[in-house]
Amino acid sequence: LHNPLKNLQERDLITVKQAHVINGGTRKRNVHFITNKGRDMCNGEENITSLSNIIGNPPNNIELIGRDDELEKINSILSKESALFITGIAGIGKTAILRFFIEKKAQKGTKINWYTATHVSSPKTIVETWLGINKLSSSLDDLVAIMKTESKKNILIIDNFDQIQTRFKEEVNDLIMNLSKLDCQIIISSRPPLPKTDIDDLEIFGLKEPSARKLLDGFDKLETNKIVKYFDGHPLGLTMVNEGMSLKSTQKGINTFLENEILAPLSEKNLSAILELAIQPEPIDLELLSFKEQIADLDELSLITFHQNKIQLHNFVKNLLISQMNNSERRKMHLDFVTHLSGLSSNSTTFLRLFHEVNSNKEINNNWINENGNKICIEHPAKSSALFHENISKNEDNGENYWFASLSECELGNGKKAEKLIRIAKTLGALDKRKNDALILNYRIARLSGEIKKAEEIKNEITFNNEYEQIQYLIADISRNIDDRIPHQIPSNSAINALKNIRLESLNNEQKRSCLIAISIIKHTFSLYTKDFKRAEEIRNEITGLTSKDSEILQEMIWKNSIISGEEGKFETNNLLRNVGLICWRLEFESSNKSKLLSQLKSIIGNNPELENRPVGRRSIALYWTWVGLLDETKRPFAWTQAIGRWGSSECYNASQTLQNELHKWLKETGRA
Secondary structure: OHHHHHHHHHOOOEEEEEEEOOOOOOOEEEEEEEOHHHHHHHHHHOOHHHHHOEEEOOOOOOOOOOOHHHHHHHHHHHOOOOEEEEEOOOOOOHHHHHHHHHHHHHHOOOOEEEEEOOOOOOHHHHHHHHHOOOOOOOOHHHHHHHHHHHOOOOEEEEEOHHHOOHHHHHHHHHHHHHHOOOOOEEEEEEOOOOOOOOOEEEEOOOOOHHHHHHOOOOOOHHHHHHHHHHHOOOHHHHHHOOOOOOOOOOOOOHHHHHHHHHHOOOOHHHHHHHHHHHOOOOOEEHHHOOOHHHHHHHHHOOOEEEEOOEEEEOHHHHHHHHHHOOHHHHHHHHHHHHHHHHOOOOHHHHHHHHHHHHHOOOOOOOHHHHHHHHHHHHHOHHHHHHHHHHHHHHOOOOHHHHHHHHHHHHHHOOHHHHHHHHHHHHHOOOOHHHHHHHHHHHHHHHHHOOOHHHHHHHHOOOOOOOHHHHHHHHHHHHHHHHHOOOOOOOOOHHHHHHHHHOOOOOOOHHHHHHHHHHHHHHHHHHHHHOOOHHHHHHHHHHHOOOOOOOOHHHHHHHHHHHHHOOOOOOOOOOOHHHHHHHHHHHHHHOOOOHHHHHHHHHHHHHHOHHHHHOHHHHHHHHHHHHHHHHHOHHHHHHHHHHHHHHHHHOOOHHHHHHHHHHHHHHHHHOOOO
């Protein structure tokens, strides 16, 4: 193999490093790593049709030995039923069988949507991964509606269902039951016990002896028979065996083998690496690990699996290791990883660090969480909800868990759940140090639940550090209320009337000028929406006393007036969000070029993922999907379901509800409901 390996190395398809032989004293061996270039080439060599037909996060396909009977049974059941549970003990081969099965289906043209579940999975993350789209609505009805459109004749996979936490397990089960009624098939793999359903299940057992022996090529025949009998055909155990291991054990079973023969002889660094992987909530990027050099050893022992550049332990190995740690040891592991992450600058560490910060403390109350927790819950609501609900199940007396869970649920659009959680947080004293944040969250929850009168009462109780800060908040709130509308819907007068309650007398000149400009922009926009062009012109004349005639603010006002009046006008700005707003304005008020404008908007959104992290950015994305549905009826169910979720997450609840009503009305009128 020397010459071919050297050739691969020269072509930068593999790298070669030296590592100590496990239990081999000073002996070393060459370890060959496939490079990213090599992985890309491997992917290119695979069947292009099958790759393009598999969407989601499937593991790499591997050679399958001795599972013809199981594959035939899966085909037989799915020829009669739309759903199937595949069950069996850890490491028995459920995922390998499933991955091989869908590979063959994909090669024949069947579309596959794969999801590998983790501790932070939810119906929302499942459907988002299936479709390769972020920021979907968290509503189960909306998710099912999307899949009804997008999954016709597809095979849907949920692998490792048992990993899903209690908070979302029932909802995922409801998703499965709803999907089983659609024009698609769904296969779920899980360790027992299975949820109580009418769905058929197939239990996987160990390999038959002839097949099991194929995994032990190179072993003495007598020894091979002993090993196969010892593991009862368990494929993971057979894969982990090497010729230098002793199989003497007082207790038969894969747990004992893994503990005594695999883990016990590991070097200190290898053991640290495997423990670091064990505490991760989901597959992790290799670059985020602190024990990168030890990954080759773990791979050789078949302890880890790869998906693209992300790594995870076999669930069986992970669960065994976690079960052996006491609380103090586990907290120290999380704390050590927090220290490691704090030295990295990657933006991808935000939720990951929150996860480890939360699990490294008995009480969730440290400076980093206080500074970053709210923001992360808003940016990663589904994962954060799963995290804090899991903590609630462990400690029902910690109000911080309820606070962050409530914030996450509000961001997901689950008003009732958020309200219940924040009520408990208050009882446990978690709101005492964040009274104002609690009022703002309760205000959002009331709006989310449609209790507008209650929301206004709560808003009146919100306090601010100074009057200028309060006025800024009120102006932003009024601006959002005017934006809380779908295209061609006129803003309500109540939104603009709230400006009458703003008093600027106590502000200094610069503060007053800033607020007057913001108020003028709102009034001008409202006047154009209501086609009161005379009032709009008066506002433009008034604002010249606050800003120059050549200012961007005034030029944008003039441009908007020309567009809505049917005239041609040119205006450009260097501000990303304002450019998005200009395109949305043209979409609504220009009669032509809508497809071209929509393409421009799609390009900006695609090239600037940070738009997802701000309400105004999410409103822009909501407008994009709303317009996709308006202009193309074939895409309307999917596009508008997307838009409804985006409107909700940007706190435009009127737009979200209005579009939902429009969608349901259209579905009924066209016979699609």
